Amino acid sequence: xxxxxQTQPGMFVQxxxxxxxxxxxDTSDPSYGLFWYKQPSSGEMIxxxxxxxxxxxxxxxxxxxxxxxxxxxxANLVISASQLGDSAMYFCAxxxxxxxxxxxFGGGTRLMVKP
Amino acid sequence: DVKVTQSSRYLVxxxxxxxxxxxxxxxDHENMFWYRQDPGLGLRLIYFSYDVKMKxxxxxxxxxxxSREKKERFSLILESASTNQTSMYxxxxxxxxxxxxxxxxxxxxTRLSIL
Numbered sequence: 001x002x003x004x005x006q007t008q009p010g011m012f013v014q015x016x017x018x019x020x021x022x023x024x025x026d027t028s029d030p031s032y033g034l035f036w037y038k039q040p041s042s043g044e045m046i047x048x049x050x051x052x053x054x055x056x057x058x059x060x061x062x063x064x065x066x067x068x069x070x071x072x073x074x075a076n077l078v079i080s081a082s083q084l085g086d087s088a089m090y091f092c093a094x095x096x097x098x099x100x101x102x103x104x105f106g107g108g109t110r111l112m113v114k115p
Numbered sequence: 116d117v118k119v120t121q122s123s124r125y126l127v128x129x130x131x132x133x134x135x136x137x138x139x140x141x142x143d144h145e146n147m148f149w150y151r152q153d154p155g156l157g158l159r160l161i162y163f164s165y166d167v168k169m170k171x172x173x174x175x176x177x178x179x180x181x182s183r184e185k186k187e188r189f190s191l192i193l194e195s196a197s198t199n200q201t202s203m204y205x206x207x208x209x210x211x212x213x214x215x216x217x218x219x220x221x222x223x224x225t226r227l228s229i230l
Contacts, residue, residue: 037221042223043205044222050216052216091158101217102148102160103219
């Protein structure tokens with residue numbers, strides 16, 4: 001069975017600073033994809049970034065980057081130059097190749113950006 | 116851009132009522148999903164569908180059923196609503212590719228209250 005763990009229920013970061021949101025995962029499938037989603041208070045889930053288990057380089061999308069450490073089974077999200085609009089819940093999710101199209105989600109981290 | 120539309124943002128129903136939550140996507144995605152989201156529990160998969168008239172149980176299908184008569188529409192049905200089904204409900208869709216890199220795209224969610 002797959003499991004995603006996000007150990008930080010809530011975090012504060014000062015505006016314009018960088019922040020790292022932790023995610024560890026567990027799967028026996030050698031092929032899998034890792035996803036991060038943002039959920040503002042309005043409720044919609046916004047796809048941010050994807051990392052494949054066989055990708056050679058860490059994924060980046062604008063201010064978002066993924067610190068992927070395969071041996072440690074971790075896929076931490078790094079947000080650079082935090083903005084007030086980054087305040088939201090952030091979810092890490094995984095899709096192993098043997099799980100069909102199903103995603104397993106972590107419990108989420110609430111990020112609060114201070115002005 | 117992918118558009119996943121849920122019929123209601125907020126819904127209030129009474130115990131014992133039959134409740135329908137509707138979801139429509141406009142990107143010809145094969146896969147569609149229904150989740151519920153509760154504080155501290157993250158997103159939990161109720162049902163998913165990978166084709167018209169096909170459905171698979173997720174982690175918490177009890178008390179729910181689904182219908183997919185057309186590719187673009189996936190309905191969640193609460194046969195006899197109970198107060199423990201008060202929650203945020205999220206619909207998602209994704210392409211049915213052979214790899215693990217397809218993200219799920221979410222609707223804005225429906226906050227359902229059962230009185």
